[in-house]
Amino acid sequence: MTLILSNEDVEKLLTMPDCIDALEEAYLELAEGRGITRQRSDCITPTSYSEDAVYGLKSMDGVVPKLGVSAIRINSDIITNPRVGNSHRRVKVPAAPNDRYVGLVLLFSTHNGEPLAIFPDGVLQHIRVGATNGLGIKYMARENAETVGILGSGWQAETQLTAVCAVRKIRTIRCFSPNRENREAFCVRMSEMLGITVTPVEQPEDAIGGADIVMCGTNSIDPIFYQKWVEPGMHLSSIKKPEIEPAAIRAAQKVVVHTHDTAPMLVVAKGAKFQEATKDTGWNAAQGLDFKKFPTLPELIAGRVTGRDAEEDVTCFLNNLGLGYQFAAAGSVIYQRAVEQGVGHALPTDWFTETVHP
């Protein structure tokens, strides 16, 4: 049978510790060259949805032979580019029937090629970002780290906190985000979810000062963490490059990035209004930081570099780019649990296979 799973199923089946374990094993395989992943591809065209929007077909994939799975993640998006201040944001529109987004993961077996499962990417997309930063913390933060300052109160912040609590015995969490209402609601919700008091604070400095681990979990395209806030022994964690000021990155004794993979393979059709939105802010290049020189998380997990040499070291993990590989690794757990628990719509595998030679 081939399983069709929902986001609700994935949320129930995949715990953060399980996802962290699967990624850890998969990254070791990746570092050793036994697991592989390919560069993301983006095909962008005009769409009849609106003149200002574009259609995007995005895919990324990866294979983890040790876990017996491969996965391809596909997004079929309507994207608009509203102007926000001086820059343009990319906004996905839930344009599919019933106001829904379209992102799918297809999971296959490397043992016999069969399609194992099809499920939406949304929940896993969030958990894998958290799990990846969680691994950065596991290998780089001080063993005795117990205080977290988090910037952000959206869904990214939620999975970031779940992840840090899975790898360290956290006792204190302070959260800043610009909108008081959001951060207060977030803190109430997360306190209940984690069983640890998450305290809303009025200024970023109040969250960061004295924190063992600083987590940036926002969608900001400008720095939100500055060098002046760096304290000895701190671990800095970011879910995207621009969040941490380059000077703060330079202040760290150890910096590790998620991957050296290059930017997506981009194919843009004539007439697609896409250029403005992809314009590089120049944050990276202008600051002279060469991300290729930092070791990667798989290299760190494989023991080729150390994450921290001394208690007072400042360490920094930058989750710079996602990989299709993550969907395969975590997908293997989701599938295994779904089979064990009898979750999902089980369709005949013959519907997704064929006797005709392809």
Place this chain on the structure above:
Amino acid sequence: MTLILSNEDVEKLLTMPDCIDALEEAYLELAEGRGITRQRSDCITPTSYSEDAVYGLKSMDGVVPKLGVSAIRINSDIITNPRVGNSHRRVKVPAAPNDRYVGLVLLFSTHNGEPLAIFPDGVLQHIRVGATNGLGIKYMARENAETVGILGSGWQAETQLTAVCAVRKIRTIRCFSPNRENREAFCVRMSEMLGITVTPVEQPEDAIGGADIVMCGTNSIDPIFYQKWVEPGMHLSSIKKPEIEPAAIRAAQKVVVHTHDTAPMLVVAKGAKFQEATKDTGWNAAQGLDFKKFPTLPELIAGRVTGRDAEEDVTCFLNNLGLGYQFAAAGSVIYQRAVEQGVGHALPTDWFTETVHP
């Protein structure tokens, strides 16, 4: 609803003339840059299936905004490399449950992103190769061409004949392939299918001599058509580069290739026994033919080059590489017909979409 279709459905829904029409329109879009396609990617790893086999996750995609569709084609293969004479063949093993292959096409709407259909790639894979060579014939063979010589009697030969009969008024077809039993059975079957007598012959020269159109439809990795057989006014048609001897290609006044797309993006894991099978025979490079210099089928259809200038010209079309784009173009017809005729398993589209932001 999202439709799950079978190969039998596709065979019933997609006629060769419809496929040719859809590709013709789509190629025009591609030539104008309004349609786009991306390079195929192949991820290759070891598999537990056997020590000599590899696992391959292959994907290619394309978007045709004018037809309102995008498609991604995915193959999840177990591949062995048996030695045949001095070379290695790549053989896909039907290793999935019930001895089946795994190749899928996912079709999406560019209007709102929604998943329209999922179907196996096998039948469409065959029809699109035929339709592509059919377009080569439509634009390059003499208008009054009525005699076809075909080399090969497998499934490729079948769709090649169906295609030529869709674009020219063919009266005579002669077929050569090395195995008498195969070619005779093929001729009986094709005569019935096409309503034209397809005659088996003992030597390739008997099929080719006096033919207006010579079609190569084999899986040979060595030349099967030679310069000495070229006659004035002939159109040569090949489904893969090595079939036609380079000297014969040079003898043509007009040569058109399917695409200038580069070789697939190949990612190979440590330990995957793959190198031997992909070794280039050097056919292309050694003969000094630069395929990038030949115009492409989309350029031909867009009228940027002529396919034939005189009755006595020798013309040659080389279907050198497939494109994910073809699956989108033909997929739009399959989907439209399936909806009209109520064919396929209709599943709730909500199963393949999501409320969570991906």
